[in-house]
Each structure stands twice: as structure tokens, then as C-alpha cells.
Amino acid sequence: MKKINFPITEEQLGGLRCGDRVLASGYLYTARDAAHKRMFELLQEGKELPIDVKGQTIYYVGAAPAKPGSVIGPCGPTSSYRMDKYAPSLLDRGLKVMVGKGARNDEVISSMVKNKAVYLIAVGGAAALIAKSVKKVDLICYEDLGTEAIYRYEVEDMPLIVAIDSEGRNIYVRE
Amino acid sequence: MNIREISSDEIICAVKKLFIDCNYYIGDDIMNALVKARDNEDTQLARDVLTQIIDNDHIAAQEQIPMCQDTGMAVLFVEYGDRVVVDGCGFNAAVEEGVRRAYTDGYLRKSVVSDPVFDRVNTKDNTPPVIHTTIVPGDKIHIVAGGKGFGSENMSAIKMLTPSAGVEGVKKFVLDSVAYAGPNPCPPIVVGVGIGGTFEKAAQLAKKATFRSIASSHPDGRYAALERELLEQINTMGTGPAGLGGKTTALGVNIETYPTHIAGMPVAVNICCHACRHGEVTI
Numbered sequence: 001m002k003k004i005n006f007p008i009t010e011e012q013l014g015g016l017r018c019g020d021r022v023l024a025s026g027y028l029y030t031a032r033d034a035a036h037k038r039m040f041e042l043l044q045e046g047k048e049l050p051i052d053v054k055g056q057t058i059y060y061v062g063a064a065p066a067k068p069g070s071v072i073g074p075c076g077p078t079s080s081y082r083m084d085k086y087a088p089s090l091l092d093r094g095l096k097v098m099v100g101k102g103a104r105n106d107e108v109i110s111s112m113v114k115n116k117a118v119y120l121i122a123v124g125g126a127a128a129l130i131a132k133s134v135k136k137v138d139l140i141c142y143e144d145l146g147t148e149a150i151y152r153y154e155v156e157d158m159p160l161i162v163a164i165d166s167e168g169r170n171i172y173v174r175e
Numbered sequence: 176m177n178i179r180e181i182s183s184d185e186i187i188c189a190v191k192k193l194f195i196d197c198n199y200y201i202g203d204d205i206m207n208a209l210v211k212a213r214d215n216e217d218t219q220l221a222r223d224v225l226t227q228i229i230d231n232d233h234i235a236a237q238e239q240i241p242m243c244q245d246t247g248m249a250v251l252f253v254e255y256g257d258r259v260v261v262d263g264c265g266f267n268a269a270v271e272e273g274v275r276r277a278y279t280d281g282y283l284r285k286s287v288v289s290d291p292v293f294d295r296v297n298t299k300d301n302t303p304p305v306i307h308t309t310i311v312p313g314d315k316i317h318i319v320a321g322g323k324g325f326g327s328e329n330m331s332a333i334k335m336l337t338p339s340a341g342v343e344g345v346k347k348f349v350l351d352s353v354a355y356a357g358p359n360p361c362p363p364i365v366v367g368v369g370i371g372g373t374f375e376k377a378a379q380l381a382k383k384a385t386f387r388s389i390a391s392s393h394p395d396g397r398y399a400a401l402e403r404e405l406l407e408q409i410n411t412m413g414t415g416p417a418g419l420g421g422k423t424t425a426l427g428v429n430i431e432t433y434p435t436h437i438a439g440m441p442v443a444v445n446i447c448c449h450a451c452r453h454g455e456v457t458i
């Protein structure tokens with residue numbers, strides 16, 4: 001199993017192939033439907049994003065609340081296709097890694113190839129297990145969105161699978 | 176005729192427990208099917224995905240946390256005895272309070288917004304639930320309920336087939352719906368199929384079918400055979416665990432039926448993920 005770090009280096013990213021299983025450590029941002037919608041609208045208005053996505057990772061997740069004494073509640077991936085409408089504009093801004101579950105549409109994939117980005121998946125519904133790899137959580141912005149706010153997670157050995165690599169090879173397309 | 180009084184508190188506690196338990200503890204039927212499926216898979220990747228899901232469900236039970244972060248929208252099917260009176264706040268308000276306490280005190284995620292189109296504002300306590308009530312004779316209340324995650328709910332479908340479509344039409348619609356859903360509903364899935372009634376009745380039956388144990392089958396042998404046949408065919412599709420390929424796309428297919436109109440044959444397919452959370456209680 002490959003080990004990778006977030007933010008990802010160009011070299012590590014280039015070495016990822018569709019189907020690779022990886023353990024990821026480092027920092028990532030979380031955002032799902034509502035946060036994406038807000039960021040997309042900012043970009044359309046020509047305004048700055050609340051986070052600099054250049055070189056970064058966005059995990060599509062809305063965690064369950066943490067029990068007292070734990071860092072975070074269960075936090076598995078949500079379906080990525082709902083972010084397809086917004087993803088290309090973030091990729092154009094330099095976003096390098098998206099983490100979610102399920103397939104992506106053609107526009108996202110061609111934008112990934114153009115911008116040299118990868119799409120990783122976590123196992124949907126393995127939320128309690130994934131929570132074990134999250135070591136620290138910081139609220140970054142959009143607090144009013146609750147579970148849909150943007151957080152930064154520090155993760156250690158988060159189990160992921162490369163679903164679409166930077167050359168557009170796609171795990172969901174099988175002969 | 177004797178009227179039985181049930182306190183609102185009893186309803187609140189029962190509903191709260193039901194939603195917390197079903198989110199923390201996966202049913203034996205699902206766990207057994209997951210283990211069997213893992214042993215049956217050929218590729219390392221498919222086995223690994225199923226192992227993660229199995230480990231996940233054990234962690235959730237052990238640590239008493241939800242197995243999935245999407246703890247769903249609360250759905251209840253209620254058989255309400257016609258000789259029962261719920262005192263205090265009344266039945267519906269008690270159910271709502273039970274849901275509120277489960278999602279708040281049980282550290283479940285609040286995923287409900289107040290308005291579907293314009294003000295998508297989180298209600299912050301996962302209310303309101305969706306309650307389907309039928310009045311039945313007797314002095315008891317029976318509740319079958321579960322938290323429905325929307326990764327799989329969004330992949331559900333309904334079609335107003337006409338009688339000439341026959342059983343082949345039903346099979347085709349179910350298989351097409353599951354194929355279309357692909358990796359999105361977190362396979363391996365449980366497929367609830369509602370056949371008959373009217374437009375909305377078929378959808379309710381399909382949801383109710385996902386709240387039935389996958390170790391059970393339809394009482395009519397012909398539908399039980401159809402459940403088995405559909406499961407087999409779904410598992411030849413190759414979608415596999417997490418949609419990454421394999422022999423386990425579904426863990427079970429449950430069909431529920433109801434009489435229908437001479438001109439119709441509604442079919443609804445409600446897809447549920449492997450985190451198939453439901454429970455029941457009689458009060």
C-alpha cells in the first residue's frame with residue numbers, strides 16, 4: 001500500500017494510478033453541497049474564495065457530531081456527483097485532490113486531466129472506521145452550515161483508493 | 176370497549192431508543208450477509224472493501240457511534256390500535272420528540288432542511304420525521320422505523336407500468352434502476368421493491384420492504400422466487416462492493432405487494448445501502 005501526503009506533491013500525484021490503494025496523511029479541507037455552492041457563486045462573482053485551494057485536497061463529507069472525548073464523529077464520504085457542477089472551477093483554481101465516493105462526469109474528468117488532478121475514494125458507509133484516521137479538526141469557515149461547514153482535518157493513514165488518476169483512467173469504467 | 180392510555184413519555188423513549196439502536200448496531204441479517212459475501216468474492220479489492228465495512232460496523236457497535244455519518248431522515252410505519260389514546264402531547268408530537276432526542280442525545284447527524292427548494296435551512300434536530308400511520312383494531316401501537324440515508328434514497332425510482340408489461344416488465348425496471356444507481360448508493364445494497372396499489376402506495380411499499388429483514392421472504396412463493404431471481408441477476412451485473420467490481424452488488428431483494436387497479440401495475444424501487452438501519456417496537 002502506497003503512503004501519500006496532503007497537500008500532495010507533484011511527484012506523488014504523478015505516481016498515482018487508478019486502482020492504487022493508499023494511506024493518506026496530512027491536511028485536507030472538507031466541503032460538500034452547500035459550501036461548494038457558496039464557493040462557486042463567489043467565483044462567478046469574481047470574488048476570492050475563503051480558502052486557497054491551490055495544491056490542496058477537498059474531502060466531500062459532512063461528519064456526525066463527536067461524542068465527548070473524541071475528535072470527530074463518523075465521517076465517511078458523500079456522493080461526489082453532486083459536486084460535479086462545481087468541481088471544474090475549483091480544479092481551474094489549482095485544487096489537486098478530491099476525495100468522495102462514486103463516479104464523476106466527463107466534464108470533471110477532462111478538467112482533472114487538463115489540471116493534473118486526482119480523484120480518490122473512501123469506502124462509502126465505513127464512516128466509523130474512517131473517523132479513526134482523523135486526528136484533529138479545525139473549523140475554517142461557513143460555521144452557519146453546521147456539518148456542511150468547511151473544516152480542516154489532520155489525518156493519519158486514511159485508507160483511500162485511486163478512482164480516477166491524472167491521466168483520466170477511471171475505476172468505474174470496466175470492459 | 177376498553178380504552179388503553181399510553182403516556183407520551185413511553186412513546187418518546189421507545190422512538191428515541193429505536194433510532195439510536197438502529198444507527199449504532201447493524202442487524203444480524205446484514206452482518207451475516209456481509210461476511211458471506213466477503214468469503215465469496217474473488218478479488219482482493221472486493222474483499223478489502225467488505226472487510227472495511229464489516230470492521231466499521233463492529234467499531235460502531237463497540238464504541239456506540241453511528242455506523243455511517245449520514246444517519247438519515249427518520250421514517251416510521253405505525254400501526255395504531257383503535258383503542259389507544261396517547262396522553263400528554265399526543266402521538267405525533269411524541270414521535271417527533273423521540274426523534275429529536277435520538278438525534279441530539281445519540282450524537283446522530285442532523286440532516287433535515289426546513290424547505291426543499293427555497294430555504295434549505297437545517298432544522299438542527301432532524302425533525303420532522305416522515306410518519307405513515309394505519310389504524311388497526313386493538314390496544315397496541317406497533318412501529319417499524321429506520322433512518323434513511325440519501326446516497327441511496329436519491330437512487331430510487333418509480334414507474335407506472337401497465338399490466339401487459341407483466342413480470343418481465345417488473346424485472347427489467349428493477350434491474351435498470353439498480354444498474355443506473357451504480358456505485359452511488361454504497362453497494363452492497365438492499366433493494367426494496369413495491370408493486371401494486373397506486374403511485375404513492377407503491378413507493379411506501381418499497382420503503383417498507385427495505386425495513387424488512389433480508390433473511391425473510393415474501394409469503395407468496397411466486398414473489399419469494401422473484402426476490403431470489405432478482406438478487407441473483409443483480410449480482411451478475413458486476414457493480415460490486417463500493418462499485419469497484421465484484422459479485423456482491425446487493426445483499427438482498429425484498430418485495431412488498433398490494434392489490435391494484437385493472438389498468439395499472441405501479442412498481443417502485445427504493446434502494447438502501449449496506450447501512451440498512453431499521454428496527455421495530457410494540458408498545
Ligand code: SF4
Nearest residue numbers: 125243324326361448
Ligand atoms: S448511502 Fe448509506 S452508507 Fe452510503 S453514505 Fe449514505 S447512508 Fe452512508
